[in-house]
Amino acid sequence: MSDIRLPASGLAEDILVNYGEKPREFHLVTFNLGEEYGVPINQVQEIVRVGGITMVPNSPSYMEGVINLRGRVLPVLNLRKRLRISSGKISKASRIVVTEVGSKVIGLLVDAVSHVIKVPAGFVESAPEEVLEVDTDYITGVGKLNGRLIILLDLEKLLRREKIEVKEAETDSP
Amino acid sequence: MEYSDLIRDFLDDADGHIKAFDSSLMSLEKNGLNKDIIMGVLGSLHTLKGNAGMMGYESLKNYIHQVEEILKQIGEETLELDPVLDMLLNSSNVLRNSLQAIGNDPSANPDLTEETLGIQMQLEGAAGGCGKQVVDISTYLGARTKTIKVDFKRLDDLLNLVGELVIFKTRLNQIETQLRGELTNKSLGRELNAGLELMGKTIGGLQEGIMRARMLPVSHVFGKFPRMVRDLSKSQGKEIQLFFEGEDTELDKTVIDELEEPLLHIIRNAIDHGIEVPKDRVMKGKDHKGSIVLSAAQESNFVIIRVKDDGKGINFDEVREAGVRKGLIQPDDPFDKDSILSLIFAAGFTTKEEASDISGRGIGLDVVSRNISKLNGQVIVDSSPQKGTTFTIKLPLSLAIIPALMAEAGGEVYAIPMSAVDESIKVREEDIHVINNREVIQFREKVMPVVRLDDFFGLDRKKRRRFYLIVLGKADKRLAIAVDRLRGQQEIVIKPLDDTFGKSYGIAGASILGDGRIVLIIDVMSFWNKGQALGHRGPGTATGGVDNV
Known part of the structure; x- marks a missing residue:
């Protein structure tokens, strides 16, 4: 985070001028879901251990429940279920990655948190078209680093799509 | 609102406008013409004029109107500032005096016809129309107000803090109950109990005070x-x-x-x-x-x-x-x-x-x-x-903290707002009958539909010989929610559930208990809908619950 300085104006345009057009590197928090996934570190607020999840009835299957994050009721998304990867068991290594997307704070349940890494922009390719489907535009690219593959997620798209699907699900629920 | 309240509001408000008027005039005197300042002060005067008119102070309204005219002309540079500046400064004193007169006696309707004429004459070039207004020195301070304006968010934050306090208090009480059995020093236990009780009272008072501050x-x-x-x-x-x-x-x-x-x-x-x-x-x-x-x-x-x-x-x-x-x-x-x-x-x-x-x-x-x-x-x-x-x-009375009945079903605890609850009864499985594929119970000569909380939320049903019915009342209709166990009544702080993943049918919000656990608050409306849908055998009515807005 320390190498990013926001322009005094705080305007989105100015930030984009400086950083948006040609990011020299991606600063990521990566975690494991069978494959390695990464989200921008500036969207990660903190990482907490799994515990005290309250199940919310009549919610989508990928909604794991809510947790008490210092007095705040935080929704937790089961990322495996959301990405339609065969679901794993919650283990000692499982963590909740607390992300801040826009004005929303949402927890992502992952198998394990691996690293905080920097991937030079040159090492990131857009995901091969063959693996992308209509509703998988939340994958922004694939980072290649020392033989590892890191799938970059766009949380905003991931969560926005949720909303649409939920709306549809709602109409035939009760 | 009483008339006297209106007067008080009017005077409080007017005081602010006069202050703004004064400071703008001083700035004009010091720095010369500035159109932004003129625009700002026109806004203040306009509001004041409108309020004066609404309160029935016609003469005051007309006077302010004339002052406005002068400022407009200055703003449009059809009138020079310097020659009329004294008159404007004087006019703020005129306003002060009138407002003070109203403050002393709300039925007084200050007559400012002369002063209004004076300004008109000055506008038409006849110099020195009005005499200087003499003000008592204390009028500069304006009326002392008994109210303050507070950003509502500050009160909201305060209420949230009190909400947390209520939660901690509950937690401490739970710990005290657990300790009671283990404590060998009984007198210390009594002191702890007394201390907690006092603290509870103070928190109650604090909560009530803040709630009252938010009331209209x-x-x-x-x-x-x-x-x-x-x-x-x-x-x-x-x-x-x-x-x-x-x-x-x-x-x-x-x-x-x-x-x-x-x-x-x-x-x-x-x-x-x-x-x-x-x-x-x-x-x-x-x-x-x-x-x-x-x-x-x-x-x-x-x-x-x-x-x-x-x-x-x-x-x-x-x-x-x-x-x-x-x-x-x-x-x-x-x-x-x-x-x-x-x-x-x-x-x-x-x-x-x-x-x-x-x-x-x-x-x-x-x-x-x-x-x-x-x-x-x-x-x-x-x-x-x-x-x-x-x-x-x-x-x-309030949205943020409500009394709720805590009930357990399928291994989970839910909170039911007391506002909806009539009473609770203990029943046996044999008491429940099935009519037309729906469960009912005979209750005070009437047949009352029963909705099981575990079924409603798709939870595993626990086998129990005896369980509880929470009777909801709406006018003279009754509906029972079947739960496994009752966990007592408690004040809970309502927190909204994030709706990124959509609203969950049947859930109105969440609350954090003293031990840090989250309980979900039941949306009573959806249970009524369910009960009614069953009763009518038709499709469920679309009211309540799912909120697509």
């Missing part, structure tokens, strides 16, 4: 309707009088805000569908003027708001037919009056075949029931043919 009289909402009633009734050729009762009853500001829309729809319905035109009324032997009474009253922890009209009442047959047409009910369903009346709250419900321009588009009353249930309240309608219709809204 319902006249804030009521006051918005006389104009609407006048205009709507006029356009429909009706004569309607609007009466207020108990308009100084106080409610949390957030509740007041949410109340506007439901009341608007109810009153509009009373005008459109309830009150008849004068000719019809006279024919029925009623007064040619119809009346709508808006009343508010506090009953223990709730506020009851009623909208009562003396119109033609709701036509049960029409409602029933429309219900059948909409597929909400079956033609051969047996129906009591209340079930028919509750149909009018269904989404898109209207008895009119075609939408009129004013109402009858089938929106409105479903908004009412949805908004009120969002506030953890209830709305009940009662109507007698040719006598009129009454809507009764029951609301909790």
Whole structure:
């Protein structure tokens, strides 16, 4: 985070001028879901251990429940279920990655948190078209680093799509 | 709001405007002409003028109008600033004196005709029209106010903090109970208990104080309707009088805000569908003027708001037919009056075949029931043919902290707002009967539908010989929610659930308990819908619960 300085104006345009057009590197928090996934570190607020999840009835299957994050009721998304990867068991290594997307704070349940890494922009390719489907535009690219593959997620798209699907699900629920 | 309150508000407000006027004039004197400052001060004066006019101080209003004119001309550079600056500074003293006179005696209506003429003369080039206004030195301080304006968010933050305190208090009480058995030093235990009790009282007082600071009289909402009633009734050729009762009853500001829309729809319905035109009324032997009474009253922890009209009442047959047409009910369903009346709250419900321009588009009353249930309240309608219709809204005093009954089902704990609960009873499995594929229980000579909490939320059902029914009451209807165990009553702080993943049907919010666990708060409305849907054998009504807005 320390190498990013926001322009005094705080305007989105100015930030984009400086950083948006040609990011020299991606600063990521990566975690494991069978494959390695990464989200921008500036969207990660903190990482907490799994515990005290309250199940919310009549919610989508990928909604794991809510947790008490210092007095705040935080929704937790089961990322495996959301990405339609065969679901794993919650283990000692499982963590909740607390992300801040826009004005929303949402927890992502992952198998394990691996690293905080920097991937030079040159090492990131857009995901091969063959693996992308209509509703998988939340994958922004694939980072290649020392033989590892890191799938970059766009949380905003991931969560926005949720909303649409939920709306549809709602109409035939009760 | 009482007249004296209005005067106080007016004076408080005026004081601010005069201060702004003064500081702008001083800045103009020091730095010369600045159009932004002129624009700003014109805004202040304009508000002051409007308020003065509203309060009936005509002369003061005219005077301010003249001052405005001068400033406008200065702003447009058709008048030079320097020659009139003294006069402007003097005018602020004139205003101060008038306001002080009003403060001393609200019935005083300061006569500023001379001063107004003086300004007009000066404008027309006749120099030195008015004499200098002499002010008593203390007038510069303005009236001392007894109120302050506070950003509502600050009060909100305070209430949240108190909410946390309430949670911690509960936790400490739990620990104390656990300790009691283990403690060997009994006198220390007693002291701890006494200390906690005192702290509890103080927290209670603090909570009440902050709640009170957030309260507004319902006249804030009521006051918005006389104009609407006048205009709507006029356009429909009706004569309607609007009466207020108990308009100084106080409610949390957030509740007041949410109340506007439901009341608007109810009153509009009373005008459109309830009150008849004068000719019809006279024919029925009623007064040619119809009346709508808006009343508010506090009953223990709730506020009851009623909208009562003396119109033609709701036509049960029409409602029933429309219900059948909409597929909400079956033609051969047996129906009591209340079930028919509750149909009018269904989404898109209207008895009119075609939408009129004013109402009858089938929106409105479903908004009412949805908004009120969002506030953890209830709305009940009662109507007698040719006598009129009454809507009764029951609301909790505050939105943020409510008493709730904690109940366990399928291994999870849920909170049920006490506002909805009538009582709870212990039953055995044999007491539950099945009629027409739905579970019911005989309760005080009546058959009451039973909805099982574990089934409703798709939880595993625990085998129990004895369990509890929480009886919900709405007017004279009853519905029972079956739970495994009761965990007592508790004050809970309502926290909204994030809706990124959509609203969960049947859940109104969440709360954090003393031990840090989260409990979900039940949306009582959806249980009523479920109970009713079962009762009608038709498709569930679309009201409440799922909120697509």
